[in-house]
Amino acid sequence: xxxxxxxxxxxxxxxxxxxxxxxxxxxxxxxxxxxxxxxxxxxxxxxxxxxxxxxxxxxxxxxxxxxxxxxxxxxxxxxxxxxxxxxxxxxxxxxxxxxxxxxxxxxxxxxxxxxxxxxxxxxxxxxxxxxxxxxxxxxxxxxxxxxxxxxxxxxxxxxxxxxxxxxxxxxxxxxxxx
Numbered sequence: 001x002x003x004x005x006x007x008x009x010x011x012x013x014x015x016x017x018x019x020x021x022x023x024x025x026x027x028x029x030x031x032x033x034x035x036x037x038x039x040x041x042x043x044x045x046x047x048x049x050x051x052x053x054x055x056x057x058x059x060x061x062x063x064x065x066x067x068x069x070x071x072x073x074x075x076x077x078x079x080x081x082x083x084x085x086x087x088x089x090x091x092x093x094x095x096x097x098x099x100x101x102x103x104x105x106x107x108x109x110x111x112x113x114x115x116x117x118x119x120x121x122x123x124x125x126x127x128x129x130x131x132x133x134x135x136x137x138x139x140x141x142x143x144x145x146x147x148x149x150x151x152x153x154x155x156x157x158x159x160x161x162x163x164x165x166x167x168x169x170x171x172x173x174x175x176x177x178x
Contacts, residue, residue, distance in 0.1 A: 032168025074101065 018024040078085055078094070078101050085094035085101070093102035112118050122130050142149035146157045 028166055028168050031166050032170065035168065036170070 016027075018027050082103075083089065086092060086103075092104065093100055119131065122128065137155075142155065142157065149155050150157060
């Protein structure tokens with residue numbers, strides 16, 4: 001007896017699919033409506049969050065001020081007794097019964113304003129050791145010549161891909177300026 005053909009079952013789509021151009025147009029309109037409603041809810045949420053944050057910040061302000069004032073006072077106390085507290089600089093901290101204070105040196109930081117002018121000055125002064133030369137593959141050139149770039153081992157040029165985007169038409173209210 002011959003085996004019967006295997007049955008293939010596929011699950012039904014868990015979402016509606018438009019069947020006509022009119023239905024597709026209706027889908028876009030409904031997407032736009034849902035997006036606007038979502039924006040309204042997000043704005044309401046942000047309004048409520050701002051009010052809650054402001055309330056708690058107001059309640060916390062006296063504690064924040066107290067922390068800042070006591071920290072400044074403690075720093076003045078500890079700076080005046082630093083040698084005593086750190087064993088003449090043997091350690092960078094001191095433990096009290098309720099907690100610890102410490103001193104930490106920040107690493108040096110270089111700030112540069114006017115990069116072009118600084119580079120010119122470094123070259124003029126012969127300080128080229130302070131100039132970094134960086135070599136790196138030019139991806140833009142590879143995108144311009146993908147056939148040639150693909151011949152190099154380690155280089156692959158992937159698909160740009162494609163996104164499906166729905167943009168419902170909207171109008172914006174005019175802004176009122178004072």
